[in-house]
Amino acid sequence: MVFCFREFFNRYNIIAPYQSCGYYVEPMTKGSDVSRHSRGEGNSSLIYPVIARRSGGLSLGINLFPDSKTCSFNCPYCEVLPFSSTVEFSPEKLEAQMEQFFHHDREEPGAVQLPLRDICISGNGEPTLSPWLGEVLEICSQARMKYPEALKAKLVLITNSTGFLDPGIVDLLHTWQRNAGLSIWAKLDAGTPEWFALMSGSEFSLPGMCEAISDFSRKEPVVIQTMLCALGENFPGQAEAEAYADRLNAMIACGAAIDAVDFYTIARPCVSDEAKPISASSIIDFMDTVQLRLAKPISLKGFDSRGQIGKAMRGGTASHD
Numbered sequence: 040m041v042f043c044f045r046e047f048f049n050r051y052n053i054i055a056p057y058q059s060c061g062y063y064v065e066p067m068t069k070g071s072d073v074s075r076h077s078r079g080e081g082n083s084s085l086i087y088p089v090i091a092r093r094s095g096g097l098s099l100g101i102n103l104f105p106d107s108k109t110c111s112f113n114c115p116y117c118e119v120l121p122f123s124s125t126v127e128f129s130p131e132k133l134e135a136q137m138e139q140f141f142h143h144d145r146e147e148p149g150a151v152q153l154p155l156r157d158i159c160i161s162g163n164g165e166p167t168l169s170p171w172l173g174e175v176l177e178i179c180s181q182a183r184m185k186y187p188e189a190l191k192a193k194l195v196l197i198t199n200s201t202g203f204l205d206p207g208i209v210d211l212l213h214t215w216q217r218n219a220g221l222s223i224w225a226k227l228d229a230g231t232p233e234w235f236a237l238m239s240g241s242e243f244s245l246p247g248m249c250e251a252i253s254d255f256s257r258k259e260p261v262v263i264q265t266m267l268c269a270l271g272e273n274f275p276g277q278a279e280a281e282a283y284a285d286r287l288n289a290m291i292a293c294g295a296a297i298d299a300v301d302f303y304t305i306a307r308p309c310v311s312d313e314a315k316p317i318s319a320s321s322i323i324d325f326m327d328t329v330q331l332r333l334a335k336p337i338s339l340k341g342f343d344s345r346g347q348i349g350k351a352m353r354g355g356t357a358s359h360d
């Protein structure tokens with residue numbers, strides 16, 4: 040029998056360090072599985088430890104919507120499937136669940152001790168829509184002082200960028216960026232209005248969203264998050280990549296501070312059967328087009344459904360950073 044490493048890695052859900060067609064996929068931590076992203080029984084846990092590609096390992100998700108999905112977008116690739124529960128969010132519950140996680144679960148003999156990369160405010164929807172956002176930021180920030188392990192973890196908020204349209208949210212986020220090193224991961228999935236409408240499932244305008252991201256990041260930087268996936272017969276090709284690069288160029292010309300861009304694809308079941316992941320080589324093609332067209336260098340990273348993609352180079356390897 041011939042031993043196949045790729046089959047071995049697939050069977051045990053380990054991201055394979057294999058190289059093919061001019062790229063390779065970075066191995067994530069042994070035994071990790073990015074396909075599991077449960078938010079607890081009935082999706083209603085307020086915290087959910089997961090292995091996250093873009094975090095580079097263990098991430099503690101914070102869920103502000105344990106009762107039902109709450110979002111201003113309706114992305115076809117969204118992994119929050121419809122659900123409802125009677126669990127309500129409360130700051131006290133969040134503190135209790137964090138205490139349980141850091142003082143009990145993490146210290147249990149036999150618990151997998153991966154280093155915690157970040158505490159990530161995300162969960163079942165758009166966190167800037169929650170009336171508890173300020174309290175949640177405070178609790179997460181205090182957790183980083185209270186639990187030694189959390190101190191080393193980044194504090195991240197993932198937003199679909201619609202919160203940047205609200206001056207109160209903008210002030211709140213800027214304050215936490217300045218005072219607690221909050222990192223903002225802001226969604227921008229498209230370069231053309233047509234693709235943006237399909238990807239967001241919303242009536243927000245793409246120019247309006249780009250302007251909001253630019254206005255926000257003129258004061259404090261953002262990391263852009265861009266989903267690349269197929270929707271039925273449509274997928275983001277060369278023309279979309281060029282339009283996307285032009286949007287970034289226009290935003291930078293307006294003074295936007297964009298620290299980096301993460302391109303990623305679908306890794307878990309999502310709301311629409313039409314939405315499918317695209318291959319690592321398609322992600323690289325998109326990134327190459329963007330990189331060549333950018334007026335100013337930005338760190339670009341790509342992630343397929345298994346992990347981070349790097350490009351194979353003559354005489355060695357180099358990532359897309």
Ligand code: SF4
Pocket residue numbers: 110111112113114116117118119163164165199
């Ligand atoms: S913005 Fe996020 S939570 Fe909202 S629909 Fe899109 S993927 Fe889902």
